[in-house]
Amino acid sequence: MKKAEERDSDSVPRYRKLLVWQKAHKNAIFLIQLLDKCNPKYARIFDQCIGAVTSIGANIAEGNVSGTNKQKENYFQIALNSSYELDNWLQILKDTKTICSNKESVSALEKENIEIIKILSTIISNLSS
Numbered sequence: 105m106k107k108a109e110e111r112d113s114d115s116v117p118r119y120r121k122l123l124v125w126q127k128a129h130k131n132a133i134f135l136i137q138l139l140d141k142c143n144p145k146y147a148r149i150f151d152q153c154i155g156a157v158t159s160i161g162a163n164i165a166e167g168n169v170s171g172t173n174k175q176k177e178n179y180f181q182i183a184l185n186s187s188y189e190l191d192n193w194l195q196i197l198k199d200t201k202t203i204c205s206n207k208e209s210v211s212a213l214e215k216e217n218i219e220i221i222k223i224l225s226t227i228i229s230n231l232s233s
Contacts, residue, residue, distance in 0.1 A: 117165070117169075118168060118169070119164060119165040119168040119169065120165075122164065122168060123223065124164055124220060124223040124224060124227065125161055125164045125165060125168070127216060127219060127220050127223070128157075128160040128161035128164055128183070128220055129161045130216070131157055131160070131190075131213060131216050131217060131220070132154075132157045132158050132160070132161055134209075134213060134216075135153060135154065135157045135213060136154060136157075138204065138206060138209050138210070138213070139153060139154070139204070141204075141206065142197075142203060142204040142205075142206075143202060143203055143204070145202075146202075146203045149193065149196065149197075149203060152189075152193055153190065153193045153194075153197070156186045156187075156189040156190040156193060157186075157190050159182070159183070159186035159189075160183045160186045160187055160190065160220065161183075163179045163180070163182040163183035163186065164179070164180065164183050164224075166179050167179025167180045167182075167183065173231045173232075174231075176231055177228055177231040177232055180224055180227050180228050180231065181228055183224055184221065184224040184225065184228060187217055187220050187221045187224060188221065190217055191214065191217055191218070191221070194210055194213060194214045194217065195214075197210045198210045198211065198214070
């Protein structure tokens with residue numbers, strides 16, 4: 105049974121109301137759709153990208169319902185680490201010609217990911233204070 109404080113009165117899990125989770129979720133959907141149109145020869149790289157981008161939102165969700173600030177900080181740190189991993193993969197997608205030709209979409213995703221990095225860094229800093 106879920107703890108009462110994990111959901112608001114409208115029965116929506118609270119993490120879904122976090123701007124950082126919303127951005128992470130949007131990026132995950134966007135990247136999955138983008139990679140579906142890229143060269144399937146690079147499926148292993150796509151798996152890494154999808155693993156990183158989906159880890160961000162999952163750890164934000166899990167961290168948001170954790171009991172202590174230290175637990176929350178740990179989950180948000182994992183989400184931040186995954187954001188940096190995603191940044192690495194996005195650079196590879198941008199810098200190669202054969203993996204993904206839609207460089208504008210990759211750049212837009214990169215910009216959004218940098219925003220997530222900034223937000224997560226602030227959250228972690230506030231939790232550790």
